[in-house]
């Protein structure tokens with residue numbers, strides 16, 4: 016359990032909060048690149064860390080992420096005209112460029128310099144892989160761009176989707192490092208999901224319902240090792256990396272693509288779950304890509320034209336009690352992504368962690384909370400740069416391996432948990 020004040024520290028990410036300042040040390044996904052498909056396409060509302068902004072792509076292809084509201088009298092620039100290298104407020108015609116600089120105030124005299132002194136808050140917006148990334152912190156401390164493997168492999172090897180999740184980022188993220196729920200909640204998916212089924216590892220996963228957890232520090236966060244019995248004298252290890260603050264990877268299964276998540280706070284009661292799948296050494300097959308688009312694996316089927324899942328809290332996630340009874344799905348909710356989201360959202364927008372009762376199988380979560388809290392406090396009190404800012408820390412991978420019982424998972428897997436271009440994932 017957590018003290019109420021610590022729960023607040025971990026879950027509040029608005030401007031000026033310790034965790035909000037921590038998030039503002041990192042490049043984080045702001046949106047999918049597909050949301051701004053071409054020059055002068057319509058601007059998109061983007062809310063991150065409780066700040067309301069507007070993203071647009073100007074006539075020259077430059078990406079901007081600026082304050083949503085016009086500096087004149089506060090109209091939303093979402094109604095704006097994206098034209099001739101800037102966004103024009105439709106109310107009285109003030110115009111801004113991609114850096115938030117006001118470049119035209121039509122009511123002023125032609126020789127007026129008034130607009131030079133008007134600038135909206137703006138953050139960089141940079142395309143890497145299928146994502147547009149932003150950095151919302153002090154420009155003087157802007158770190159080098161992210162190096163996560165899923166955005167750096169060739170386009171045909173990777174796929175990313177996103178979904179709106181109606182709960183605080185922490186309870187979504189905690190699901191990402193909680194390897195012990197797989198045996199229960201996702202047991203149906205291990206047998207039937209096209210992006211999960213058929214791996215030898217699934218058998219170990221299903222047979223041993225009492226995984227033993229060992230958690231090791233990494234430079235950027237943690238490696239959470241979950242150990243299950245395999246053949247005589249061996250253990251099956253599933254290793255989940257976490258890079259601070261919000262990047263997690265799921266241990267792989269057979270030759271399936273490797274998947275993972277980025278959990279990004281919208282505000283304190285909502286987050287974006289970015290779900291990716293990539294293969295380090297080969298293109299995704301058409302069948303795999305179609306399965307991802309159809310909402311299998313870690314992806315969701317969304318309401319067309321939106322990033323809201325079709326199965327959501329307003330329709331009880333389309334729970335099917337008969338499928339639950341037949342054992343097709345463990346909870347009655349279809350799809351791995353919505354199985355996770357339904358339970359994480361069911362805790363309420365911000366779960367009260369002072370009431371929980373943790374067990375040793377939660378040790379990854381306990382360690383991650385300690386690490387986040389320590390980093391947020393060190394940043395607030397001493398200005399210490401947190402782990403995970405250095406792009407070198409991003410070059411990690413998940414792994415699933417069978418090891419002799421005497422071997423330490425981390426010593427044996429040093430190479431397996433490093434993202435090395437051209438080297439396949441370690442997976443059974």
Ligand code: FES
Nearest residue numbers: 085087088104107
């Ligand atoms: S409110 Fe935008 S130009 Fe007046």
Ligand SMILES: [Fe+2]
Nearest residue numbers: 190196201355
């Ligand atoms: Fe899950």
